[in-house]
Amino acid sequence: MLNPTNLLQKQQNHFHRRSLLKMAGLSGFSWLTPLATRLARNAEADRREKAKSLIVLWLEGAPSQLETFDPHEGTEIAGGSKARKTNVKDIKLGDGLQQVAEQMDHISLIRSVTSKEGDHERAVYNVKTGFRPDPTLVHPSIGSVICHQLNHEHDRQIDIPRHISILPSNMPGRGGYLGDQFDAFKVFDPVQPIPDVSARVEAKRQLSRLEKLKFADRQFLKNRSNNLIVGDSLGNSNLDAAIRMMSSDQLKAFNVSQVSESERSQFGDTPFGRSCLAALRLIETGVRCVEVTLTGWDSHVNNHEIQAERISILDPAYASLIKELKKRDLLDSTMVVCGGEFGRTPWINPLGGRDHWPHGFSIALAGGGIQGGRVVGETDPNPTRGAAPKASIKQPRPIEDVHATVFSSMGINFQNELDTPIGRPMKICEGKPVKVLLDN
């Protein structure tokens, strides 16, 4: 069907940074000139300590611990799944995690994570926020808390959002009671254009549009400058930020289509692999938190096949991410957390599947101060059917302990209480850090 949008997309390619900057200057919206921004940023970069960042590899649908981070080869519950040796003595991983096994010295595992949520929606909330769903309050996700707590000079120099969700599924990280400004910015396969950052018309026309907008706003805003309740929020600071982002060189970090074939292929030529590469580039640019989602782990039927197929996508991407962070000297400042909303039942059901199991599952952590090659907790290789699930794990760690570990490594005082809209002060996190993973 005839659609002018196609024509406009072609025009977007002619939209150059130079003309955008010119437009920015001409339109009279107030922001720091690009030159000043650049100078400030360079000056800052020399002095500053490396910023702490977080990458979450979010395995939505819930991976099976027995085929990934907690194999029990040769037991009844393994159901034929094999384990493989890693570069750390005594730690084995699921057979499919071939490349990750080579990075094991950088990765540590908590094999005894527990939660009380066995329903996907509630569990995703629980794992992403560290709190169980509460009917009166929406808690912020871990990435939102970090962006809220860590707001240094460096953060103010970033033109692009500091909290990003690549390939978002149903519940990308949200700001909750901290406000929508802490929501993750959602982007898709990083060879696709970034949503909403390109003007739909060529530069000259965009300039004329902005002039019209300025004219439209002038009188309305002037009449309301004495409204002390809405105050500055009525102004155009977000418009300034949006235009700055549209013309920023930093946007390049989102798109991996220009990256060399060899670099791309090591992450695996999949949307998830490309997204992990983009996450790396975004962290390099100064973004605080990136969440990359790989869905499809909910293996109630044919568990082994489903898990193996997902693992084949996860393995090269995850391993290359760790390897590249290390190579670029970013691993010490970037924590990578990998896991899903719960684990899967030890016993295989009649359809060859594994069901939901929040009573002892695995989460892998690497970088950002995590000592690699360590394991916390263990699950029983020969659990008794019908026994209380808690009998089958040692050193259980509730999910909020993972949050406390991340916050603690980033220097965030997670015991602090934040104000919430319902007037009830709320601790950032109620867990305890898993110290053994952080201590030298």
Added chain:
Amino acid sequence: MRSITIKKDLFFLTLVFGGIAALSFALTRVEKITLPKPSKATKVALADVAVVANSIDTAFAEDWVTGDLIPADQVDNLLVARRISLGIAGTIPSLAEIREFESQPEADQIDWWLARLLEDRRTSNYLAERLTRALVGVEDGPFLIFRRRRFVSWLSDQLHLNRPYDELVSEILTEEGLWTDTPAVNFYTRTITQGEESNKPDPVLLAGRTSRAFLGMRIDCLQCHDDFLDTVELGEADDLRSGTQRDFHSLAAFFSDVESSLLGIRDIEEHIPYEYQLLDEDEASVVVPAVPFNSELDGKESNQRMRLANWVTHEKNRPFARATVNRIWAIMFGRGLVNPIDEIPLGGPFPKVLEILTSDFVSHGYDIHRLIRVIGTTQAMRLNSAADFSITQSHEDAVAVFPMLRLRPEQVAGAIGQSTSLTTINSGSHITTRLMKFGQQNEFVNRFGDPGEDEFSDRGETVTQRLLLLNGEMVGERLENVLNAPSHLASLSPDIDTTVDVIYLTTLTRHPNEDERNQAVNWISKQSRDQRSEEVIDLYWSLLNSAEFRWSH
């Protein structure tokens, strides 16, 4: 093959030319909107509405004197119409509606508009969605056994019929059956945690929900401990006390007999006592159902849910009516008479206006339409949001100005959709128009960020939201698609003045002022004829991105 191509071409041309013809018609003619002739009884009721609205105006005026506040001046009728439709229908008036509105005698315009909206499905659909947030939340919830869309559409039907609200709530609390056939039971199935052995609706979640949605009280903290901050008042009117953990669980105990099976939600025949281990007890014990206040209204019926429903909706149980009034006021004004809207203290003090509206709501059979008419007719609805003095929190608290608030995502989406169409997009629109609206709106709201259940607190604007309006698919498509109004306006309008007037009316629901008209006419007339439609689109774009469009004011 060829004939198929020709047919497709013909179909496309029909769409385009049909669309243009319709646009042209809409631009030049007033679309006659006929409303049922008001009966004598309706006229009497309307006069009565005006009396109540007047008493509200007087009460506010007294508050202003007491607070030493000057109220803002009054805005014109068109802006009032915009406010009302954003509030109760989630969109803005169409050009056709504005033309018809302006053809009514000035004194009747608001009454006409309220009547028009209250009989339109846009209103019941939108109100149902807003109320559903309070009743079952916004998430998808338990798979298969929770059907949120069914619940919304059932509620919309009830609101369209203007079923007495007490009856409706009673049905929600007592209904039995399947989530598909008797959608009201989704109130219960929403609270089932799948995977747990009991498969029962959760009495704790239901107690919290009942209290917030029907009584306007947030007592959730009592689930775990007694109130030690003195923020939850319970007990009897002449003997108020702090709430206790037992109060909460005594309310939860009303739900102990509800179960979910293949037959749906129903009460178990054999009574199951509710057990809970309270904080100061060593072991779990039976907690018997008891209402948290106004216990003299408790009829002690044997069916626990029936007993609770009768107590909640008892005409002397004012917290129920108050909570409903405060919520409807908040939907229309963006903030409640008491805020947060579900923290209305049991013992007051209550704003005078809340009490006037509550009494009127109860004495007129919990009539939601009447409540909306009364609120829509008040002078408060006509107050300017701008003033030549500094506007402070006291002005807003005393409703001496109309509050400024960012539009909610679905209001922005609804308004964008409507502003780029000259005809009204409602249940009378063509199915493709409605489907397109539905798809675009969902996508837009998803990207914009849904405010969730906590919908009356300001959550701040994001850069993503600005980007979405500047460059996003919906604004782009609505402006650029040849089937929509902006592309044709320049060529169809008799003159540039009319073009400019239509752009302002459809986007901002007002005529341009002299400055704006001159400036816009100048912009458009500078262009050659074939470039004018671009200029028109750009003007539309600037207004859709303007603060005046994005804010409720």
